[in-house]
Amino acid sequence: MNSGSVLGIFDSAELLVNAIPRVKAKAQGRLEAYTPYPIEGIDKLLGLRKSPIGGMVLIMGVIGAISTILFELWTSGIDYPLTTAGKPHLSWEAFIPIMFEVTVLFATFTAGLGMLLLLNRLPMFRDPMLSAKSMPLITRDKFALAVEFSGSDLDVDSITKLFQQAGAGQVEVIAKPAPVGAVSPNFFAGLFATIAVSCVIAGLLMYWAIKLFPVSPPISHMLVQPRLNSQRADGFFKNGFGMRLPVAGTVRRGAVSYSITSQENAAGLVNPYPRTNEILNQGRRTYNTYCSVCHGILGDGHPMLTAAYGAKPANLVSQQMIDLRDGEVYHVIRMGRNAMPSYTADLAENERWATVHYIRTLQRAMNARDDDIK
Amino acid sequence: MGSDAVVFPENIPEGLKPPAILVGEVNAGGLDDQVHSHLYRRPPKAWFIAFAITSTFMLTGFGCIGYTFWLGIGAWGNNIPVGWAFDIINFVFWIGIGHAGTLISAILLLFRARWRNAISRFSEAMTIFAVICAVIFPLIHVGRPWLAFFLFPYPNQRALWPNFRSPLIWDVFAVNTYFAVSLLFWYLGLMPDMASLRDRTLGKVRKVIYSVLALGWRGAASHWQHYERAYLIIAGLATGLVLSVHSVVSFDFAVSLVPGWHMTIFPPYFVAGAIFAGFAMVVLALVVVRTTMNLKNLITDYHLEVMNKVILTCACLMGYSYLLEAFTAWYSMNSYIHHTFMQYIGGTYWWAGWTTITCNILIPQLLWFRRFRRSYTGMVFVAIAVTVGMWFERFVIIVSSLHQDFLPSSWHIYKPTIVDFGILFGTFGLFFTLVLLFARVLPVIATTEMKMILPGSQPLHKGGSHE
Numbered sequence: 061m062n063s064g065s066v067l068g069i070f071d072s073a074e075l076l077v078n079a080i081p082r083v084k085a086k087a088q089g090r091l092e093a094y095t096p097y098p099i100e101g102i103d104k105l106l107g108l109r110k111s112p113i114g115g116m117v118l119i120m121g122v123i124g125a126i127s128t129i130l131f132e133l134w135t136s137g138i139d140y141p142l143t144t145a146g147k148p149h150l151s152w153e154a155f156i157p158i159m160f161e162v163t164v165l166f167a168t169f170t171a172g173l174g175m176l177l178l179l180n181r182l183p184m185f186r187d188p189m190l191s192a193k194s195m196p197l198i199t200r201d202k203f204a205l206a207v208e209f210s211g212s213d214l215d216v217d218s219i220t221k222l223f224q225q226a227g228a229g230q231v232e233v234i235a236k237p238a239p240v241g242a243v244s245p246n247f248f249a250g251l252f253a254t255i256a257v258s259c260v261i262a263g264l265l266m267y268w269a270i271k272l273f274p275v276s277p278p279i280s281h282m283l284v285q286p287r288l289n290s291q292r293a294d295g296f297f298k299n300g301f302g303m304r305l306p307v308a309g310t311v312r313r314g315a316v317s318y319s320i321t322s323q324e325n326a327a328g329l330v331n332p333y334p335r336t337n338e339i340l341n342q343g344r345r346t347y348n349t350y351c352s353v354c355h356g357i358l359g360d361g362h363p364m365l366t367a368a369y370g371a372k373p374a375n376l377v378s379q380q381m382i383d384l385r386d387g388e389v390y391h392v393i394r395m396g397r398n399a400m401p402s403y404t405a406d407l408a409e410n411e412r413w414a415t416v417h418y419i420r421t422l423q424r425a426m427n428a429r430d431d432d433i434k
Numbered sequence: 435m436g437s438d439a440v441v442f443p444e445n446i447p448e449g450l451k452p453p454a455i456l457v458g459e460v461n462a463g464g465l466d467d468q469v470h471s472h473l474y475r476r477p478p479k480a481w482f483i484a485f486a487i488t489s490t491f492m493l494t495g496f497g498c499i500g501y502t503f504w505l506g507i508g509a510w511g512n513n514i515p516v517g518w519a520f521d522i523i524n525f526v527f528w529i530g531i532g533h534a535g536t537l538i539s540a541i542l543l544l545f546r547a548r549w550r551n552a553i554s555r556f557s558e559a560m561t562i563f564a565v566i567c568a569v570i571f572p573l574i575h576v577g578r579p580w581l582a583f584f585l586f587p588y589p590n591q592r593a594l595w596p597n598f599r600s601p602l603i604w605d606v607f608a609v610n611t612y613f614a615v616s617l618l619f620w621y622l623g624l625m626p627d628m629a630s631l632r633d634r635t636l637g638k639v640r641k642v643i644y645s646v647l648a649l650g651w652r653g654a655a656s657h658w659q660h661y662e663r664a665y666l667i668i669a670g671l672a673t674g675l676v677l678s679v680h681s682v683v684s685f686d687f688a689v690s691l692v693p694g695w696h697m698t699i700f701p702p703y704f705v706a707g708a709i710f711a712g713f714a715m716v717v718l719a720l721v722v723v724r725t726t727m728n729l730k731n732l733i734t735d736y737h738l739e740v741m742n743k744v745i746l747t748c749a750c751l752m753g754y755s756y757l758l759e760a761f762t763a764w765y766s767m768n769s770y771i772h773h774t775f776m777q778y779i780g781g782t783y784w785w786a787g788w789t790t791i792t793c794n795i796l797i798p799q800l801l802w803f804r805r806f807r808r809s810y811t812g813m814v815f816v817a818i819a820v821t822v823g824m825w826f827e828r829f830v831i832i833v834s835s836l837h838q839d840f841l842p843s844s845w846h847i848y849k850p851t852i853v854d855f856g857i858l859f860g861t862f863g864l865f866f867t868l869v870l871l872f873a874r875v876l877p878v879i880a881t882t883e884m885k886m887i888l889p890g891s892q893p894l895h896k897g898g899s900h901e
Contacts, residue, residue: 175664196633201462
């Protein structure tokens with residue numbers, strides 16, 4: 061045997077601590093103590109260097125703090141500037157609570173996992189100490205001092221004697237186990253199969269979670285929101301209407317009463333609006349929105365929608381239309397004519413008269429005289 | 435350092451002497467045997483009866499949550515303007531309960547209060563279970579808990595990020611960090627105990643489980659050195675964390691403009707209240723645990739007396755906070771805040787306000803008497819009163835403030851439904867079910883930490899010979 065360790069088992073921390081300097085003076089090899097709980101001052105006796113965990117925690121904590129506040133500033137102020145409560149986009153004060161929490165998260169997990177994984181190399185289930193006969197004693201109430209050796213023969217007897225002189229109750233010799241051989245191809249095949257199966261299961265679960273779960277009950281109950289829709293029949297009210305009728309005599313906002321029933325009677329109405337640039341622009345907007353669909357953008361009766369509508373729309377720039385009085389055009393807009401419906405509900409009073417002005421403009425433009433271009 | 439952390443003058447009369455931290459002869463091996471014995475024995479009948487009761491409550495609560503998912507949030511009594519009712523009351527209540535555990539395990543560790551070692555494991559476990567109960571409420575309150583991941587900042591196709599200026603998002607980070615850190619801290623403390631269990635247990639399955647959980651811990655001095663340092667650092671960080679978590683919870687209220695909520699006293703007031711409620715719950719649980727599990731020699735009258743003193747201190751802090759709330763209301767010269775404060779003590783929910791004051795301020799004053807601090811009846815009475823009082827305190831803060839908002843036409847009397855109560859008692863069932871299971875499968879006392887404070891556990895000459 062040329063590598064392993066010799067363990068001396070002591071009954072008290074006092075004996076262990078007293079034994080360390082004596083064994084250290086005489087024995088070759090690294091010294092290690094195994095105890096059920098931390099013993100004060102033992103790290104100095106064994107010559108262990110100071111734990112670097114504080115520095116690790118500080119560095120990771122600072123990284124956590126800086127990266128979090130930068131992330132918050134970037135998301136809330138730059139990538140998607142979000143205005144809330146009238147605060148500036150880069151309101152760093154509001155980002156401090158989360159910065160603090162993430163700093164603590166980074167720092168504590170650095171301390172915990174850094175200690176376990178990096179410094180103590182845990183989990184480690186193959187350490188020979190774990191199969192030592194004295195391990196159950198150590199985790200209970202005994203204290204062990206180990207002299208570790210490797211590559212060189214050690215005088216086990218003299219170490220044993222040394223331990224006994226120092227007050228060790230028993231001595232155990234632990235051999236380092238043979239190194240584990242290379243991993244077999246079967247292992248990799250199994251590993252690959254496991255990963256593949258896991259991926260398939262995870263994929264199916266994700267499909268279920270994203271595609272099926274949100275539309276299955278009771279989740280889908282959220283999508284059902286019973287309500288009365290306007291313009292729909294519903295049995296809730298006696299008259300079977302989904303919407304309520306306005307109270308009798310209700311007047312629409314901005315409504316102007318209109319009692320003329322025939323086009324001829326309307327001929328006497330005078331356009332109350334002047335022909336200003338502003339009004340003509342208003343007329344063009346209204347015309348292009350409502351009228352041009354049937355009468356064409358130039359008013360010539362060549363519509364964007366073809367004759368599928370059933371009736372042939374009037375040519376607004378024809379002589380017949382030019383001869384109509386302003387009031388008559390206004391009347392048609394209000395009351396409709398032939399297949400054309402009424403636009404009373406869609407247009408305000410000024411929009412109607414502005415449209416009349418615009419139609420006049422179209423008529424003039426489409427029947428331009430030669431001297432117009434001089 | 436010996437076990438006697440505090441030295442008392444010698445000439446104290448017998449009746450006034452404080453109880454001992456440890457009763458009778460305790461040695462490291464015997465300690466393991468005593469604490470672990472509950473894991474190997476078939477639990478007594480009382481355990482099964484208790485488990486039946488708590489799990490019935492728990493399942494009823496789960497049933498009520500399922501019913502809520504089926505029907506929607508309309509199953510509860512919440513309605514505008516009382517949009518936050520039982521859910522946020524219970525959330526704040528449970529998070530508060532959890533704070534005692536971190537206080538005991540982290541802050542008292544930094545203060546080197548050695549009596550904490552006997553109760554740290556248990557109270558840390560209570561922290562974790564309380565946080566589990568707490569997170570249920572905001573999760574179901576969002577209405578679509580399966581979309582709660584929206585709260586985390588992850589790149590998504592909507593190109594949206596959470597609103598980091600919102601206290602509700604702060605809450606998400608604070609509570610999640612708190613849970614993760616508490617779990618880590620608890621687990622690190624458990625690891626050496628797991629090694630001890632691994633080496634002593636006889637059952638094969640248990641041996642595998644404990645071996646895996648111990649991560650191959652072998653108690654090497656070089657490991658202990660890093661371990662202790664990391665443990666201390668985490669305790670220090672957890673101290674800041676525990677103060678921040680309830681402060682952030684209080685920001686949910688304080689950052690809003692609701693009269694009665696918009697106060698700078700809220701963060702310390704909430705932290706004090708959290709420790710108050712948490713200690714009361716720990717006392718309740720400890721009384722049960724030390725009697726039923728025969729741990730009277732480890733969790734002694736001393737522990738209970740010290741805990742009761744902390745409760746008394748917190749009760750006085752709470753009284754100060756309530757007075758300050760009244761003062762702030764008066765000093766604000768704002769008729770809305772006046773109105774809200776008068777609602778607390780004389781409005782629709784006046785009984786809740788007076789229950790709070792009675793249970794949180796008046797009844798704990800009994801603990802000035804040694805007899806109450808040391809008798810089970812006395813401390814259990816006070817602890818139950820504090821638990822009830824602290825729940826009603828949150829009820830007053832939330833419901834009384836909200837039910838009469840700025841617009842009198844929308845004033846509304848809030849009435850909880852049976853489903854609300856079902857979920858509340860369900861979380862109590864969940865909490866105590868987890869506590870019972872914990873007592874069954876894990877050591878309720880941190881044996882490794884206890885071994886450190888046993889007489890003769892450390893070399894006497896400390897510091898002398900190793901220079």
